[in-house]
Amino acid sequence: MKDKILLVDADFYKDIADELVRGAINELDKKNLSYDRISVTGALEIPAAIAIVSQKTMTNPYIGYVALGCVIRGETSHYDIVCSESARGLMKLSIDKGLAIGNGILTVDNAAQAWARASLNKKNKGRDAVMACLSIVKLNKSF
Numbered sequence: 001m002k003d004k005i006l007l008v009d010a011d012f013y014k015d016i017a018d019e020l021v022r023g024a025i026n027e028l029d030k031k032n033l034s035y036d037r038i039s040v041t042g043a044l045e046i047p048a049a050i051a052i053v054s055q056k057t058m059t060n061p062y063i064g065y066v067a068l069g070c071v072i073r074g075e076t077s078h079y080d081i082v083c084s085e086s087a088r089g090l091m092k093l094s095i096d097k098g099l100a101i102g103n104g105i106l107t108v109d110n111a112a113q114a115w116a117r118a119s120l121n122k123k124n125k126g127r128d129a130v131m132a133c134l135s136i137v138k139l140n141k142s143f
Contacts, residue, residue, distance in 0.1 A: 005133065006062045007037040008049050010069030010105070016118045020068040020104055023124030027131065036062075043069045043082050043105050047089025054099055063140075064100035064133040068126055070118070073109045083107040100136035104129025 007024055009017040021037065028035050040049050046067045054060055067090055073079045086105055093099050104125045108114045117123045 002034050003063045003137075004061050005033055005035045005130070006050070006053060006065045007035055008046050008053075008065060008067055009037065009039050010041065010043045010046055011039045012042045013070040013072065013114065016070040016106070016111075016114050017068055019115075019118040019120065020070075020106070020124065020126035020129075023118075023120055023126030024066050024068060024104065024130045025126075026120070027127045031130075031134065043071050043086040044089075046086060046105065047093055050090070050093055050099065050101065051097075054093075054097060064102070064137045066102045066104060066126070066129045066133050068104040068129060070106040070108065070114050072111060072114060079107075094136070098140070100133050100140055102129035102131070102133030102136075 005028060007021060009021050011017050038049060040046055046069060050065045071079060071082050090101050090103050094101050106114050106117050106125060117125045
């Protein structure tokens, strides 16, 4: 079976998430890796989706997971909660379950910052999240 990555994106800011996904897919294609993609409502749901998929599949077909999405600061403390809890959830899965997860959830002050980090011709963090995931996959395979 060919190695496969699961992309999990939050489509709350769909255009930004789609651009992050494009960067991730481009990187996976370069590495000749296959992938599946699922979308959830927001960044808080990404860790739950990864946990469900990793636990529910009898023989987990995924060697790693890539979390993609965007959280833009608003007027309330909700931003801080979403940023912190989504990152904590992903880290908890990585540490407790030994999952290889690349975190490409943008946490920014405004849309301009988001696009600077999502655009394919700029800092696309979807690509970076794939590379982070694959570095942990490589570590897992070496032990």
